[in-house]
Amino acid sequence: MELPVVLLSVVAAVCGCGVPSYLPYVSRVVEGEEARPYSWPWQISLESFFPTCGGTLIVPNWVLTAAHCITFHTYRVVLAEHDLNMEEGPEQSIMVDKMLVHPKWNKNCVSCGNDIALLKLQKSATISDKVQLACLPEHGATLAHNQPCYVTGWGRLYSGGPQANTLQQALLPVVDHSVCSQSEWWGSSAKTTMVCAGGGSQSACHGDSGGPLNCKGEDGRWYVQGVTSFVDGRGCNTPQKPTVFTRVASFIPWISETMAQN
Structure with missing residues (x-):
């Protein structure tokens, strides 16, 4: 099916993707560090009764996450989140409408692969300087060793x-x-x-x-x-x-x- 792939490319071209308004820190520090707020504007917090997992906004009403994260019946995603303990103002909270887990996912065998799921949101996120889309790679794209x-x-x-x-x-x-x-x-x-x-x-x-x-x-x-x-x-x-x-x-x-x- 070529049409869906074309549609994804069109969405990325129209909305833009992968270019944050707030540039992330990309120093080669050995230890982890606190991210610059809103520098990964496609990062979402997946929450049920409490934050459980992360995810990625790939189009305004679709989020990519892991299949093993889907264990409850009701979820919401929070965008423009930085400090989980503070209401900082730009957050957007949107309920999940559909949870679609890869058909070959086996919850009893994480190392078997296919640990991927899509979340359709009840409404589209509002794209802003703090909420943006990540780009998706081309099918079959590879990464270099040590990239x-x-x-x-x-x-x-x-x-x-x-x-x-x-x-x-x-x-x-x-x-x-x-x-x-x-x-x-x-x-x-x-x-x-x-x-x-x-x-x-x-x-x-x-x-x-x-x-x-x-x-x-x-x-x-x-x-x-x-x-x-x-x-x-x-x-x-x-x-x-x-x-x-x-x-x-x-x-x-x-x-x-x-x-x-x-």
């Missing part, structure tokens, strides 16, 4: 540590599949439909699930190349166990078709 990307979210600051109150970011260099699939790394758990990133002192952690792996393209725009999926059970930043993301470029046809049909 610098950034994970963002409100997850735990370290294994067993407190949840972050303010949006955090961490530099996670991409680990090529040929490395990540080696036995001393993730082995057969690393699929070609996944992206590995990190593996040193930094990683995503519990609560970051569903949020974006932000990678800057050659055109200067930011692309959501990954959806935060899983980390090692022994700890968030276990050496040679980089954070594993669902590879968005592998799922562009499903994303396009699902949005077109709903």
Whole structure:
């Protein structure tokens, strides 16, 4: 089906994507750091009774997140969020109308892949300097080994540590599949439909699930190349166990078709 892919391209061209009004800090710090407010304007907080996961605004009424995040019946997304404990003014809270989990997702086997879901919002977000769209990669697009990307979210600051109150970011260099699939790394758990990133002192952690792996393209725009999926059970930043993301470029046809049909 070519039409949905074309429609996605048209939406991106009309609305613009991947160019924040507030430029993010992109220093190569080893440790994670608090993000500049509104510098990742496509980042959303997914909330039921409390914040549970992250996600990415890809068109004004659609959010990309992880399938394993969908465990409750009712959700809302909050956009233009920075400090979870403060009402800062620009936040937009929108209820989720439909939750569409990838048909091959198996909740009993996260490492089997397909950890991706789409959320259709009850109304479109208002695009502003603080709420913008992330770009989607082309189907099959690849990332270079050691390419610098950034994970963002409100997850735990370290294994067993407190949840972050303010949006955090961490530099996670991409680990090529040929490395990540080696036995001393993730082995057969690393699929070609996944992206590995990190593996040193930094990683995503519990609560970051569903949020974006932000990678800057050659055109200067930011692309959501990954959806935060899983980390090692022994700890968030276990050496040679980089954070594993669902590879968005592998799922562009499903994303396009699902949005077109709903």
